Amino acid sequence: MAANPSFLKYVDDHQADFIQRLKEAVEIPSVSGNLEYVKDVENMADFLIKQLTELGVKAEKRAIGSHTITGEEVALPPVVIGSIGNDPSKKNVLVYGHYDVQPALKEDGWDYEPFTLTPDPSGSGRLYGRGSTDDKGPVMGWLNVLEAHKKLGIELPVNLKMVFEGMEESGSVGLDKFIESEKDGFFAGQDCMCISDNYWLDTKTPCLTYGLRGINYYEVRISGPSRDLHSGVFGGTVHEPMTDLFAIMSKLVSPEGEILIPGVKELIAPVTQDEQDKFEKIHFEMADIHAAVGGDVTISEDTVKTLMGRMRNPSLSIHGIEGAFSAPGSKTVIPASVAGKFSIRLVPNLGINNTTECVYKYINEEFKKLGSKNKCEVELTHGGEPWIADPNHYSYRAAHKATVEVYGQEPDYTREGGSIPVTLDFANILGLNILLLPVGRGDDGAHSTNEKIDTSNYINGTKLLGSYLYELAAISKD
């Protein structure tokens, strides 16, 4: 069922009001994880509560404990929850967003004040400001949908629950416990979930995102001498930890990005025909990635292979070495203890544990082969599982229809190469199908200077979120 035409008209007629709402939100510098902004984050929660309440939502702030910022213990930003509609004949939909933002200072290189929503003077329609696209734009999008229905006096087609957190940019501390504690309370009985906190792959094509890669981050520490040595005095007499480290870490991945750790490849879930089809349909040009990386250094010139390399296949990156000489100039040191750092991006069914088993086994075996008297220790310092949703679930089908209605084109089905840990928390604890339904474009620059959202994305995004609810209400669960 397409959206109520009066809803769509209301959105078109109230663009300026909606931009004003986003402007007010951006003006609150709700930077999480920074003592200086603790009050602003709280203010942003209050802003949401006030707006939600005015729009007929039963909203409340929920305390979720405390944390330590630069030595001081302070309350974690509250989780804002809201609930509207309680009709047993309607579907129950949970949406998530976050009201905190990344840090931003004009002197970081912003062209405008980061906490003042500034329309591009050239008239492109771009709205610059910290949080404009990540994630205040999408959150205001939900509020815009609520406002339209409230003002028009029409009911939402679904029962809607909202959860907005204020710690996403600082690791979502405390959210998993909150979800767990409200699993059978606030979160009970939901049919599906929608998160709008990611981006189109390019600047032209709307997309639905159904997967995220996970990540295992490892440190390989090689220790030998008890102190750094001078290579003039000791070079040629001792097993040097750096030599061993380079020997080990050079055996992890080929220049073409193939992971050389035995057992890893075998774990990867085979590509289904449906996945293959979805990848082949993605709108993507090699010129986009060449521009993004600033050079012609892609492993493949094939778009599908490149997209699979980013979204579907694991990858292994070597990030650096702790404990070695890293400054400019020439230092003739033999570092005594060095830790090489690398990570593997995980995909189904390459999980934290089975991957780590392969890694530990391989590195220990390879180190043994060196015959070095140094010591080698491998540690998994961080692990995040990969996530994938059923892209043919009715929630996706509803979003697909809504996209066609609003944008006149079919959405790409994408996955993100990086991780969004909250998705995994919701998926694992609540067992819901989760739809990632982005509002912004691939060039929005979330986390960067000059973060922006295009007015058309913000307005059409509002229509999309509303239309999705209508299609969701009407669609068969089968």
Next chain:
Amino acid sequence: MAANPSFLKYVDDHQADFIQRLKEAVEIPSVSGNLEYVKDVENMADFLIKQLTELGVKAEKRAIGSHTITGEEVALPPVVIGSIGNDPSKKNVLVYGHYDVQPALKEDGWDYEPFTLTPDPSGSGRLYGRGSTDDKGPVMGWLNVLEAHKKLGIELPVNLKMVFEGMEESGSVGLDKFIESEKDGFFAGQDCMCISDNYWLDTKTPCLTYGLRGINYYEVRISGPSRDLHSGVFGGTVHEPMTDLFAIMSKLVSPEGEILIPGVKELIAPVTQDEQDKFEKIHFEMADIHAAVGGDVTISEDTVKTLMGRMRNPSLSIHGIEGAFSAPGSKTVIPASVAGKFSIRLVPNLGINNTTECVYKYINEEFKKLGSKNKCEVELTHGGEPWIADPNHYSYRAAHKATVEVYGQEPDYTREGGSIPVTLDFANILGLNILLLPVGRGDDGAHSTNEKIDTSNYINGTKLLGSYLYELAAISKD
């Protein structure tokens, strides 16, 4: 000819005076390369001039230009030259030392004030202080020899020229030009040269040092993307510079320290029977090196192999990477441009240029094999040639005899694994045989906190330097 017995007696009788001389020298904090100490370095030069003049030496300070320290142009410390004796029937001997010292602050971890010569309260005879062994102790040793002869009213057995510089700890800037300019002036007609600015290999055995390894320092830069990338977004799609760098740098040296660069091994001068004999006679225990490195990580447990690894064979050490992640923690960066740093210690006939040819050829070939789209550049950032003297030269034979006379034991014939660039400058420009005749012990901690010289080394060192001149005077040049 053994030393004049009255000289030896004088030294024994004037130990306290000689320690007082060293005390006064240590009290002048002549730290080169630091604006704060420019005046002190100059004062130290004046101290030398005053003492040398009083001891009958024709001494003068020679200006050698200027240099820039933290933005300010200042005069280089003067070279102090001195000359005593002009008897055409005697040999002409040149000695070198330096009067500047490494920086030192009590708070660096010194147990005593670094610029106050402090006898070990436990009565071990150790004299703590910056410069005590590097190189004020040996320089005062020469002055002690002069004092004894002056006071006893006996002539030195040789004509002695002295050159004391004040920039050794800061790269000996300007000295090479000075040597060049005085090649046919002050330095003309010298028979041989003695430098006392190194150390015994252990704490018990005097040694003569006849070789130094050189060093070639290289950077391998791999560049790809024009900016650092996020491994979640780009991992699996681009050729990562770190992957290429590890592939290349893992092929340089084996865990046993064998250099894998083709052509290098073939360049090394074969070991002569005389060298082999000298290495086999060196007093050295594996326990010493295990203690020095703080662990049982030596490649070999054979003393001769270990000594050759340090002194006679080239070695390759990987020092670190510039441009990669090097801090504690986990950062999921794909560094865009990284420079791996390694150096090769050079030995005869492995020179700067023929070694570099092998390195460039090999790295470029190996990089080509990777099939990467990144760029690879290798650069020799610093080169220093190896040096070796004829250890059977009459100057060495004289020092050998003197050692037996003073210490009652034959000296070890050692080489240093590191470089002492001034040695090379004198050798190349003046074409003289150079004897490195150490006064201090292997555990003196030059450049470290709690630098010391043992009283017995200082006093016997004075006798040794004097006795060397007597043996030199008598020995046949054949």
